[in-house]
Structures are given as structure tokens and as C-alpha cells.
Amino acid sequence: MPIYVQIHNTIKQDIAAGKWKIGQRIPSERELATSFKVSRMTLRQAVQTLVDEGILQRKVGSGTFVARQKVQEKMSGTTSFTDIMLAQGKKPSSRVVSYHMAKPTASERDHLRLVQLDQVLRMERIRLADQLPICFEITTVPIKIVENLSRQEITQSFYHALEQKGYELGHAQQTVSSMLSSEKVSDLLNIKRGSAILRLRQITYLANGQPFEYVRTQYVGERFEFYLER
Template sequence: MAEVPIYIKIHDALKAKIERNEWQIGDRLPSERELAQYFDVSRMTLRQAIQLLSDEGILERKIGSGTYVANQKVQEKMTGTTSFTEIMESQGRIPSSKVTSYFVTTPTSSERENLKLSESDTVVRMERIRYADNVPICFEVATIPALFVEHLSKEKITRSLYAALESEGKTISRANQTISATIASEHVADFLNVKKGDAILRLRQVSFLDNGQPFEYVRTQYVASRFEFYLEK
């Protein structure tokens, strides 16, 4: 079993504190310096954990103010699955991706919960910038149980996970999706060619096969000025 990275241990510890109500909705967390000292890690490692929790909508970072436990959002139920490649092609645009990170690792507690995994399981976690006609549209962090893709090449997975799974005879059924508003962090702003603090639409999605198994947990940040969601009722 792969050793759990330190930032994932910190992610899980911070999330557990929130779940135990040691920090409640709207509470400001201690400063990065204080938390880094508490966990005896560098501020860079601490920021990795904070960023993961922010991407999951658990924490909210406010420029010049600090990091807070995020407010609960009103949720809009959506149906179907969202494939970036299919959406872009349906609009006559050319989709492409640039992989910034791809590795097999131990899942975080959030990934285990959403993908119904055990602590002994491993996942593929990939980060990529997704483009339409060479314009950056979103930054995506996708987590997939390693068991689902062990026979697939990295090239197939990063080009279109859905097409790769369907080529293996798997049927994609539905997805649970949550959309919220946030602002671009310095890290994401660099990837998407926007300014730090620009408006971002954040999508969290868990996708399922027709047998009810979750196969993908995605955290995607879209440039608000370049993308909009359309719901049909």
C-alpha cells in the first residue's frame, strides 16, 4: 500500500475537525503559519491541504481575510453526465487538454467517501487544463479508482475518460453535480490565464456506471466569463 502523502493526512485531519464541529460554518481557521507550525510542515504543504478542501467546497479562501469554513449552499439537482469533450464537440468547437499532474496515490477521506473506497484502495488523480479552440476553459482535478483504469493507457484516460471506459464495455449512467461560485486562486489563475480573484464557477461531480458504482470524482473550476451551465427542466 502506498504511503499516504502528508498533505492528504492534513486534509483529513482538518476535515475531521470540521465534522466534529470544532470549527463551524463561517468560522475563520487559524493562519497558515499557525497551522503549519501545528502540523510541523512547510506552509507549501499546508497550502496543498487547504487548496484540496477549498476545491471540495469545504473551505472558502477570502483574499486579504483568511480561510473560513464554507457556508452550506442551496443545491440544484441536475441530471445526466457532463463530458467536456462531448459538450465542446456538440458546439462545433475543438476540445483539447494539457495534463499538469498524473499519478497513482492514496485517496483522501473525501475521495474515499465519494467513490466508496477503503483505506487500502488506490486512485489515479489527474489534474489538467481543458481548452476549447485552444482557449483555456477550466482546470480539472479528477480522481478515478485505479481498479477501473488499470487496463487503460494514460493517453486514453487523459484524452477522454468516458470514451475509454465505454470502449471497455462499461455503461455510464448518471452523475451527482454541485455548482457553486468562487474566485480564482493564484494557482488556478496561472493555469487559466485569468487574474487572481476573477470569478470562477466550481463544479463537483460524482459519476456512476449503470450498476450504481461511482467511477469518477471531479472538481472543476470554469472561467465564468467563458462558460455557462444550462439546465433544462
């Protein structure tokens, strides 16, 4: 096994064992090279591999730090935010920014197959994991879908509430793109303006093919990632 891979594995094990905590600066390349008794080039190769894997994070002018583990979402099906967080050992929560009934926009009518006279519930939420803001979400749902649900059921765990009311969830169509955070979103998610954002647009369907949810979500790039599985 190449020496840099051995060093990579040792540093990774040390992080898992708690030698360095999330957000903590690790020793300099010079110090680590001396500790492992290798050249700085070999040590740099090991560190770069850890950076590429998202385990370490370089900050210009500050050093190399243990990166915060990103929340992952598998791009398949209609898994709820709550389920994703719980599956990764994190405590999910939401903070409602706005919640009101309204006439659907042209885009909302098209995606949800509504007519102009229909009403929708439009809500804006910040979704958190262990009290850390992960994303800003705008959700639009036809009123006829949620008329028998309480505000708490809708804002805390919408999918679970629907299933308890007898709705069977189907598939989802998702589109992911990148953008820079606006001033509003930066303030809501506690990040710098112009930070990298992953934008997800999702239309979610019931098992009978009826669209019931149109979501526009902006995820903090350094805290979240999507992955595909074939």
C-alpha cells in the first residue's frame, strides 16, 4: 500500500476517533510530515485525498480543518427531510418564515395541474439538522390536499401526516442546479452572501399520478450533497 494511502487512513481513523473535532484545525503539513517521517510532498498527497473526499477542508490563509460532514440525500423516491435527518443520526427541525393561502402563480398552476380559481398553501421554511440551517424551502400545495391537516402537521412532517390521512405517496421529479446565495437567503441560512447554493426544484406525486407538491429548495453547498445510485 502506498505510503500516502497509509497516512490518509491513519488521519481518517484519528478523526473518527475524535483526535480532531469538526471545525478544528489540524497540524501544518510540515508538522505532520515530521510526525509521519515522510516528505512534505507525500504528506500533501495524503491530505489532498482527504480534502477531495470532503473529510478535510482547506481555508486560504488559515490552514486545513476537519470538515463538517455533509447531509446526504439519495436522489430517488420521495424521502422526507425528517427521514433523511433521522437516518443520519441528526435531529430535524423547521423554522417557518411565512405561511399563507394564495392564488397559484402561472408556474404553480402548470406544475400542480391547477385552474386559476384554485387556492394553494404557500409556505417558506428553514430546515435544520441539529440546529444548523441546511436549506431554505418554498413549498406550494393545493388547499384541497391539506384542508384536513393542522399547521403543525404540515410544517413539522408533511409526508408523514399525509400518509396518516390515507394518501399514498408516489414518485418525484427533481431538477438540481447551482447558484449563488442572495442577501435574503444568506441571512436566513447564516452564510456569506454569494455562497455556493444547490438549488432543487421538485414536483411530488401521489401514487395515482396526481401532483400534490411543488418545492423550490436552496441548500447550503458546504453542508449538503446529493448522490445518485444506479
